[in-house]
Amino acid sequence: MSEQTGYADHTYRSAMGMVGGTLLLALVVLLAADGIANGAGRTRWISLAALVAFVPLIFAFSLRPAVYAGRERLRVRNPFRTITLPWASVEGVRAAYSAEVFAGDGKYQMWAIPVSLRQRKKALRQSRGGGAASANLSGPGAVFAPGMSDTGGYRAQADQAVDEIRVLAERHASDEAAQGAPSVRWAYEIIVPAAVGGAALLALLFLG
Structure with missing residues (x-):
């Protein structure tokens, strides 16, 4: 692409x-x-x-529910509102017991990216068996260690999505078109x- x-x-x-x-x-x-x-x-x-x-x-x-991650912004469509977050406003993304994005003074859940603890446990078992480096795979602030996707091991879908969104945020945060404040539409x-x-x-x- x-x-x-x-x-x-x-x-x-x-x-x-x-x-x-x-x-x-x-x-x-x-x-x-x-x-x-x-x-x-x-x-x-x-x-x-x-x-x-x-x-x-x-x-x-x-x-x-859907999440759209484009070049200029992240758009989170939840049951009752749509949150539009220019990449420059995104301060963090994590998958704990739910997938969440932090922007400004707000924390927004991403309903379209459900977190499966069962998938995390499966990923943990496979990463241990294959010798892959892993970080905390459950609980608040759960993340996967950088580079784990290159090991060929199984990864939980929510963590894959969060890592992709985090990469896009870091890549485009300085773009002129990605500036602005979060907006919410009910x-x-x-x-x-x-x-x-x-x-x-x-x-x-x-x-x-």
């Missing part, structure tokens, strides 16, 4: 989250459609309200319908 032309974002998403979210969405839509088509009285309205409330939430926590397209649907569902269930 050229540094001058054809640069593409590094995109990180949770495959398991997307698969699980798709299946759950299909189930909710199927049940709600059945209630709307075949239900009687309030059942149809309850099914409709549940559909409006739960579909945005399922989408938000499973299909929406996902009102998720929040508003979920809130409206939830309020309608509660009213139908408890107020009659």
Whole structure:
């Protein structure tokens, strides 16, 4: 990949989250459609309200999360907000019990990069068996030692992603186009319908 032309974002998403979210969405839509088509009285309205409330939430926590690492910035799309971090504002990235990025006075989780302790334990076993140098592989501030990826050993996906993001931050932090302060945008397209649907569902269930 050229540094001058054809640069593409590094995109990180949770495959398991997307698969699980798709299946759950299909189930909710199927049940709600059945209630709307075949239900009687309030059942149809309850099914409709549940559909409006739960579909945005399922989408938000499973299909929406993504991390885009480009030449100028890191964009973290979490369930209810999108955080845009120019590389110059990124102060640190780590994978502890969750993947986190530090910028300004804030700490932001990266939902799209789940941390698997099982993968870490597997990496630790293989690195010990192969004689690879390793650092602390679990707990707060967990990192992998520089150069470990060159040993051919297995590495946890979250730690690979964090290392790649850290390299990009160091490479582009001084670029003129990568300057600026963090910005946060709330996902009102998720929040508003979920809130409206939830309020309608509660009213139908408890107020009659």
